[in-house]
Amino acid sequence: MFDNLKLLYRENRGQSYLLLLFVSLFLLIYFIPAGTARFDNAVLEGIRLTNWYAREHVILCLLPAFIIAGAMALYITQGSVLRFLGPQASKPIALSVASVSGTLLAVCSCTVLPLFGGIYKRGAGLGAATAFLYSGPAINIMAIVVTAKVLGAELGLARVVGAIVFALVIGMIMHLLYRKEERERAQVAARGFEADEVEKPLGTVVAFFSLMIGILVFANWAAVDSSAWMRVYEWKWQITSSLAILFAGLLIFRWQWPARHLLILAGLILLGALVLPGTPEFPFVIGALGVMLIAATRERDQEWAAETWSFTKQIMPLLLGGVFVAGLLLGRPGFEGLIPSQWVSMAVGDNSLISTVVASVLGAFMYFSTLTEVPIVEGLLGAGMGKGPALALLLAGPALSLPNMLVIRSILGTEKTVVYCALVVVMATITGYAYGNFF
Numbered sequence: 001m002f003d004n005l006k007l008l009y010r011e012n013r014g015q016s017y018l019l020l021l022f023v024s025l026f027l028l029i030y031f032i033p034a035g036t037a038r039f040d041n042a043v044l045e046g047i048r049l050t051n052w053y054a055r056e057h058v059i060l061c062l063l064p065a066f067i068i069a070g071a072m073a074l075y076i077t078q079g080s081v082l083r084f085l086g087p088q089a090s091k092p093i094a095l096s097v098a099s100v101s102g103t104l105l106a107v108c109s110c111t112v113l114p115l116f117g118g119i120y121k122r123g124a125g126l127g128a129a130t131a132f133l134y135s136g137p138a139i140n141i142m143a144i145v146v147t148a149k150v151l152g153a154e155l156g157l158a159r160v161v162g163a164i165v166f167a168l169v170i171g172m173i174m175h176l177l178y179r180k181e182e183r184e185r186a187q188v189a190a191r192g193f194e195a196d197e198v199e200k201p202l203g204t205v206v207a208f209f210s211l212m213i214g215i216l217v218f219a220n221w222a223a224v225d226s227s228a229w230m231r232v233y234e235w236k237w238q239i240t241s242s243l244a245i246l247f248a249g250l251l252i253f254r255w256q257w258p259a260r261h262l263l264i265l266a267g268l269i270l271l272g273a274l275v276l277p278g279t280p281e282f283p284f285v286i287g288a289l290g291v292m293l294i295a296a297t298r299e300r301d302q303e304w305a306a307e308t309w310s311f312t313k314q315i316m317p318l319l320l321g322g323v324f325v326a327g328l329l330l331g332r333p334g335f336e337g338l339i340p341s342q343w344v345s346m347a348v349g350d351n352s353l354i355s356t357v358v359a360s361v362l363g364a365f366m367y368f369s370t371l372t373e374v375p376i377v378e379g380l381l382g383a384g385m386g387k388g389p390a391l392a393l394l395l396a397g398p399a400l401s402l403p404n405m406l407v408i409r410s411i412l413g414t415e416k417t418v419v420y421c422a423l424v425v426v427m428a429t430i431t432g433y434a435y436g437n438f439f
Helices: 002-011 013-031 039-074 078-084 091-103 112-121 125-138 141-151 153-177 177-193 200-221 227-234 236-253 259-277 281-296 300-332 341-347 353-365 371-380 385-395 403-412 414-438
Strands: none
Touching: 013 153, 039 112, 039 200, 039 281, 039 300, 039 414, 078 091, 091 112, 091 125, 091 153, 091 177, 112 403, 125 414, 141 371, 153 227, 153 385, 153 414, 200 236, 227 236, 236 259, 236 281, 236 341, 259 281, 281 300, 300 353, 300 403, 341 353, 353 385, 353 414, 371 385, 403 414
16 A cells, blocks of 8 residues: 555655645644734734835845846956856955955845846856855945944954955855866856957946946945944935936947937936935936836847846845745844744843854844844843854844845755855854854
8 A cells, every 4th residue: 555655646746745835835824823913013024124125225225236237247248257256266366356346335135136146147156156245245344334333343343354254264165065066167158158248348347337336335325323424425316316427428428328318318317306306216216227228229238138137037026025024033123023022132142152053043034234233233232142142143144134045045056055054154153152252
C-alpha cells in the first residue's frame, strides 16, 4: 500500500503541492485571531506603514532609482563594469570602488535595490555587487554624521568603521564562496559584451549619471538637527530643480533629444507646481514619467524605458508586500505590531550575546527609512538597551529588511540571499558583542 501511495505521490507531485498550499492557506485564514485588539491593530499598522512608504518613498526614492537602474542596464557599457567591478577585476579595486560609491547615496535598504540590480545585470562581480548593496544604506555620509551627533562620537565612529569593514569583508566572502560560478559568469559576459557597447563619450555618461544621482540625493535630503544639513534642506528643491534643468540640457545637446519635447514637459512640470504648490512630489513624478515617455518614443532610448519597467515590475510588488508584513509584525516606530515592544526592550537590555543576536535579527527584518534608525536606537538606549545591541542594530538594520530580502532573492536566488543575510547578521552580532563588552 505504501508503495502505491509513493507512486501516486510522484505522479501527482505538482497537484500535491497545490493541495498543501490550499490547505495551509485555509488553516491560516481559519485560525487568524480576527477581532482581537492586537491583531486588528497589527493589520492597521501594516496598512499604515505601507501607506507611509508609498507616500514617502515610492515617488522620490524608488521612481528615480528605477530610472537610474534602467539607464545603468543600457548606457553603462559592460566592458567598463567588467573592468572595474567584474569577477576578474582586481578585488581590492572592485571592493573599494563598490564600498566608496555607496557612501555617496543617502538611500534606504529598498531604494538601493534597483541600483544593485542594475550593476549586477551589467556584469559586476557578486563580491563587488554585494559590497555596494550593503554600503549604500549602511555607510551614507548623512547617516554617519547624524549618528555621531545624536548618539555620540564614539558610537558614530564605531558605526562607520564597522560598516566599511563589513562591506569589504562581506564582498570578499561572497566572492570566495561563489568564485567558480562567478568565473563562469564572467566568461559568458566577456564573450557577449562587445556587441552591446553604447557609443557615448565617457564625460557625457559620467555627467548623465551624476546629475540623476544628484537629483535622487537632494530630492530625498532629510531634515535633521544640524545647521549645515538644514541649510541644504531649505534649498533642496531649488538644488533639485537646477540639477533637473542641467539634465534636460544634457539630453538636448548630448543625447540629441528634441528641445520641443522637453520644453513641453517643462511646461507640464511648472503647471503641476502651480496647481499643487505644497506638493513637490506631483511635478517630480510628472518630470520622471515624462522623461520615460519621451525615451519610449525614441528608437535609441526605448530600451531605457523597457529596462526601467522591468525593474519596477520585478521589485515593487515584493517591496510593498514585504513592507506590509514588516508593519504587521513589528509596527511603525513608536507603534506596536503583533510583537509587543516590551519584548524587544527586555530582549536587548544588556550587552550579552543573546541580546546582541536579538538586536541583529530584529534589525535585519525591520524596515528603516533613511536616518530613522537613529531616533529609534536613541529611544531604545533611553529604555535601557545596551550599547553592543545598539551598534548591532545600526549595522544590520539599515542594510537589511524583510522587503529587501524578498527582492534580493528574486535577483540572486535563495541560497546567495540566505548567505548574504546571514553574513550581515553574524558580523553585526560579533561586532556589537565585542563593542559592548570591550569598549
